[in-house]
Amino acid sequence: MIFDGHVHQLPDIDPTETKEWLDSLDAVVDTHGKTRARYLLTRLMERATASQVSFPATVSTPYVNTIPREQEPWFPGDEHIERRIRAFIRWNAAMMVVRANKAADGIGGHLSTFASSAALYEIGFNHFFRGKDDGRPGDHVYYQGHAAPGIYARAFLEGRLTEDDLDHFRREIGRDGRGLSSYPHPRLMPDFWEYPTVSMGLGPISALYQARFNRYLQNRHIDDTSDSRVWCFLGDGETDEPETLGAISLASREELDNLVFVVNCNLQRLDGPVRGNGKVIQELEATFRGAGWNVIKVIWGSKWDDLLAQDKDGVLLNKMNNTVDGEFQRYAVEDGEFIRDSFFGPDERLRKMVADLSDDELRTLPRGGHDYRKLYAAYKAATENLGSGRPTVILAKTVKGWTLGPGFEGRNSTHQIKKMTKDQLLAMRDRLHLHDEISEEGFDDAHPPYIKLGKDSIEYQYMMERRKALDGSIPKRTTVARRPLELPADGPFAEMRAGSNGQEVSTTMAFTRLLRGLARDEHIGPRVVPIIPDEARTFGMDALFRELNIYAAQGQKYQPVDHDLLLSYSESTKGQILEEGITEAGSMASFIAAGTSYSTRGVPMVPFYTFYSMFGFQRVGDMIWQAADMRTRGFLMAATAGRTTLMGEGLQHQDGHSLVLASTVPFVQAYDPAFAYEVGAIVQAGMNRMFGGGPPEVTDVFYYITLYNENYEMPPLPDTPGLAEAIVEGLYKWADAPDGPSIPATILFSGTAYPAAREAVAELAEHYDVAAELWSATSYKSLREEGLAAERWNRLHPSQDPRTPRVAEILADSQGPIIAVSDFMKIVPEQVQRFVSDRTFVPLGTDGMGRSDTREALRRHFEVDTGHVVLAVLDGLLADGKVDESVVADAISRYDIDPDAVDPYLI
Ligand SMILES: Cc1ncc(C[n+]2csc(CCOP(=O)(O)OP(=O)(O)O)c2C)c(N)n1
Numbered sequence: 066m067i068f069d070g071h072v073h074q075l076p077d078i079d080p081t082e083t084k085e086w087l088d089s090l091d092a093v094v095d096t097h098g099k100t101r102a103r104y105l106l107t108r109l110m111e112r113a114t115a116s117q118v119s120f121p122a123t124v125s126t127p128y129v130n131t132i133p134r135e136q137e138p139w140f141p142g143d144e145h146i147e148r149r150i151r152a153f154i155r156w157n158a159a160m161m162v163v164r165a166n167k168a169a170d171g172i173g174g175h176l177s178t179f180a181s182s183a184a185l186y187e188i189g190f191n192h193f194f195r196g197k198d199d200g201r202p203g204d205h206v207y208y209q210g211h212a213a214p215g216i217y218a219r220a221f222l223e224g225r226l227t228e229d230d231l232d233h234f235r236r237e238i239g240r241d242g243r244g245l246s247s248y249p250h251p252r253l254m255p256d257f258w259e260y261p262t263v264s265m266g267l268g269p270i271s272a273l274y275q276a277r278f279n280r281y282l283q284n285r286h287i288d289d290t291s292d293s294r295v296w297c298f299l300g301d302g303e304t305d306e307p308e309t310l311g312a313i314s315l316a317s318r319e320e321l322d323n324l325v326f327v328v329n330c331n332l333q334r335l336d337g338p339v340r341g342n343g344k345v346i347q348e349l350e351a352t353f354r355g356a357g358w359n360v361i362k363v364i365w366g367s368k369w370d371d372l373l374a375q376d377k378d379g380v381l382l383n384k385m386n387n388t389v390d391g392e393f394q395r396y397a398v399e400d401g402e403f404i405r406d407s408f409f410g411p412d413e414r415l416r417k418m419v420a421d422l423s424d425d426e427l428r429t430l431p432r433g434g435h436d437y438r439k440l441y442a443a444y445k446a447a448t449e450n451l452g453s454g455r456p457t458v459i460l461a462k463t464v465k466g467w468t469l470g471p472g473f474e475g476r477n478s479t480h481q482i483k484k485m486t487k488d489q490l491l492a493m494r495d496r497l498h499l500h501d502e503i504s505e506e507g508f509d510d511a512h513p514p515y516i517k518l519g520k521d522s523i524e525y526q527y528m529m530e531r532r533k534a535l536d537g538s539i540p541k542r543t544t545v546a547r548r549p550l551e552l553p554a555d556g557p558f559a560e561m562r563a564g565s566n567g568q569e570v571s572t573t574m575a576f577t578r579l580l581r582g583l584a585r586d587e588h589i590g591p592r593v594v595p596i597i598p599d600e601a602r603t604f605g606m607d608a609l610f611r612e613l614n615i616y617a618a619q620g621q622k623y624q625p626v627d628h629d630l631l632l633s634y635s636e637s638t639k640g641q642i643l644e645e646g647i648t649e650a651g652s653m654a655s656f657i658a659a660g661t662s663y664s665t666r667g668v669p670m671v672p673f674y675t676f677y678s679m680f681g682f683q684r685v686g687d688m689i690w691q692a693a694d695m696r697t698r699g700f701l702m703a704a705t706a707g708r709t710t711l712m713g714e715g716l717q718h719q720d721g722h723s724l725v726l727a728s729t730v731p732f733v734q735a736y737d738p739a740f741a742y743e744v745g746a747i748v749q750a751g752m753n754r755m756f757g758g759g760p761p762e763v764t765d766v767f768y769y770i771t772l773y774n775e776n777y778e779m780p781p782l783p784d785t786p787g788l789a790e791a792i793v794e795g796l797y798k799w800a801d802a803p804d805g806p807s808i809p810a811t812i813l814f815s816g817t818a819y820p821a822a823r824e825a826v827a828e829l830a831e832h833y834d835v836a837a838e839l840w841s842a843t844s845y846k847s848l849r850e851e852g853l854a855a856e857r858w859n860r861l862h863p864s865q866d867p868r869t870p871r872v873a874e875i876l877a878d879s880q881g882p883i884i885a886v887s888d889f890m891k892i893v894p895e896q897v898q899r900f901v902s903d904r905t906f907v908p909l910g911t912d913g914m915g916r917s918d919t920r921e922a923l924r925r926h927f928e929v930d931t932g933h934v935v936l937a938v939l940d941g942l943l944a945d946g947k948v949d950e951s952v953v954a955d956a957i958s959r960y961d962i963d964p965d966a967v968d969p970y971l972i
């Protein structure tokens with residue numbers, strides 16, 4: 066047998082002593098069995114740890130609570146009152162779902178998630194979660210999305226929501242859109258929810274990076290975050306999402322002892338058991354312990370402690386260890402007799418242990434996650450963990466649908482059930498001991514009542530007193546700036562406007578200059594958060610390492626290999642750059658944490674997350690959607706953009722469609738600039754819009770700006786009045802048509818399509834008597850959105866003067882067919898085609914999968930090079946009857962275009 070073969074390579078300085086120890090162990094195994102041997106080894110390890118003999122942690126422990134009964138702290142609350150409050154909340158949470166589905170069949174909602182986690186939340190609300198009423202940000206609490214009814218139900222009891230509000234659960238369209246959103250959505254309930262969590266996995270990764278960002282703010286002396294803990298509630302099924310567990314090692318590496326995950330281990334997900342053939346708690350324990358977390362298992366309720374105390378020969382422990390989750394789930398639905406026979410029955414010693422318990426007592430032996438004292442002990446241990454450097458995960462075993470009754474508890478279908486019959490409602494009432502509050506007489510199951518608390522009731526006063534002691538009710542979202550941000554001086558933008566002075570540079574290089582300038586700004590400088598996923602060198606941003614330093618919680622414990630270079634890899638506790646390593650999901654989570662800091666902490670921060678554009682929308686699209694939900698403000702900088710500009714990298718790198726994906730997210734301001742001054746104008750306008758004050762519909766947006774790595778001379782900002790505004794609007798004339806030729810045409814270019822467009826103008830003038838104007842289209846998305854708004858207004862106001870879409874107004878200044886070329890798919894410029902339907906409109910773009918080759922070859926392949934632009938213009942003129950076919954044919958031959966080349970979309 067090879068077991069950790071490394072041990073045989075270690076020096077044995079006293080083989081006789083080693084033999085004695087091993088012989089003792091053999092003797093124990095022979096005489097007292099394996100269980101005893103295991104016990105002794107565990108005690109030895111405990112002693113070793115206490116004596117500071119460092120020993121790698123084992124990844125798993127037996128299937129019992131981490132905190133033994135004798136180490137449970139005194140419980141400071143009034144258990145009786147808290148149980149009553151919990152029962153009221155359970156009832157109201159269920160009723161709001163039942164009533165919603167009575168009023169609107171199929172509207173949905175979830176009963177059983179919160180039913181399993183009510184105690185997990187209530188222990189937090191009554192004893193741990195810090196609010197914001199003292200003017201500080203308090204704790205950051207991520208609620209499991211499907212538990213939302215329970216959070217509303219508590220807010221109702223606290224008097225923060227009305228009965229009418231509850232009756233508008235999931236009915237957000239009426240009442241001026243003031244219903245209760247299905248799940249936590251700050252976009253929909255901006256005064257209530259802070260963190261969108263319902264797309265599984267996004268809550269955990271966001272919470273983790275929030276905890277990390279708090280440390281960043283602390284270490285950089287921007288905000289004191291030492292009072293704020295991050296609590297994240299998640300489902301056990303949710304842990305299968307890569308985002309949930311994929312970043313947990315960061316939390317231990319960065320010593321995030323301000324972070325607590327609470328996993329609601331009800332052993333079920335939507336379709337069935339999470340690990341029917343295994344034990345999800347044991348599996349998660351191993352994963353988290355292996356990653357260096359402090360793991361607290363809350364598996365068994367107090368009544369089990371007596372049984373475990375009697376377990377002299379370890380049979381109960383053995384049974385606990387060997388029973389798989391599928392069986393445990395079965396015990397949750399069966400009666401006491403079955404449990405007696407099947408769990409305790411096979412072993413005489415076990416059966417004897419429960420001889421004094423009735424079937425009913427056996428059936429209700431509670432799981433740890435429903436035991437208030439056990440949970441209190443776990444949460445307290447988690448909060449006292451501060452200083453240990455270890456994040457905590459609490460693995461709480463619960464029953465899905467707990468207290469909802471036999472039709473719900475532990476059933477595979479429970480996640481989806483939304484309706485309750487009269488009998489089920491009354492059974493639940495009985496189970497929760499709510500006879501005084503809910504009378505059977507006149508009970509209307511079509512409209513089951515909510516429980517309301519008078520202001521003078523003991524329960525109301527108790528819960529409000531608890532919340533007051535913890536700084537007020539939560540969840541609550543605010544946007545009051547505790548540390549306001551001043552906008553930057555004009556200097557860095559003026560540099561962009563000046564152009565590159567004959568030098569050939571890329572927009573990426575220009576942006577790096579801008580970023581450096583902003584980071585140096587005396588006002589905004591420290592608030593700038595450059596985020597990058599291991600790609601700084603690709604973008605030429607490594608120059609910033611030395612100047613701004615890379616944030617590293619532990620500073621830099623080594624001399625970097627390039628220490629003698631000007632641009633060495635410099636890490637520091639006060640570093641400004643979040644160099645995330647290869648994790649676009651982690652980087653997005655940092656972007657969200659920084660971009661919502663204006664709200665979550667009252668400290669506006671300005672993130673610039675620069676990434677390979679291919680690995681943005683399509684890789685972490687759901688997190689971008691989450692950012693929009695969360696009202697994130699900041700800049701997503703899409704570097705190495707374009708399908709043909711990034712040559713050589715091939716089809717998993719070359720992005721010609723992120724702008725299409727960007728067009729699907731409402732609050733994204735998407736831009737495709739060609740010049741440094743355009744980048745500057747967009748960033749400056751964005752800064753003013755997002756951080757300059759104004760109503761949320763103006764400020765709560767974020768920017769998506771493409772950056773390219775192709776060098777050409779950056780012109781200075783043309784001296785045209787209103788140009789900066791036109792750039793932001795999305796389209797402006799860049800150059801008049803050349804004098805001389807007589808046939809007018811219009812070419813729109815974006816980004817690196819500029820050189821081909823410019824050359825096409827010259828070619829058209831020289832060979833075809835065509836005078837083409839050049840326009841820079843910076844944002845088709847903005848133009849489209851404005852155009853659709855105008856169309857909509859016209860449709861709804863038929864008797865008033867119709868509005869003209871801006872893009873039509875702007876292009877009214879141009880002549881001839883419109884040819885629009887970009888390094889993105891044709892559908893990008895097509896976004897505006899409908900608004901200029903009176904004109905011939907030819908989009909040229911890079912539809913199809915990328916491939917590696919030179920830019921020239923790629924542009925020929927995708928039919929966006931100079932020759933193809935000329936051809937498209939002439940084809941447009943042919944359609945308009947301005948030239949004849951022979952002219953088009955001439956261009957095909959002049960530019961050596963193969964009319965039978967395969968369509969690039971098909972290969
Ligand atoms: C990314 C994503 N995929 C699927 C779903 C649909 N979904 C909602 S809840 C759920 C099951 C949740 O199980 P678990 O995490 O164990 O939570 P529980 O309700 O059991 O507490 C699923 C699959 C989702 N919300 N998000």
Ligand SMILES: [Mg+2]
Nearest residue numbers: 301302333334
């Ligand atoms: Mg579950």
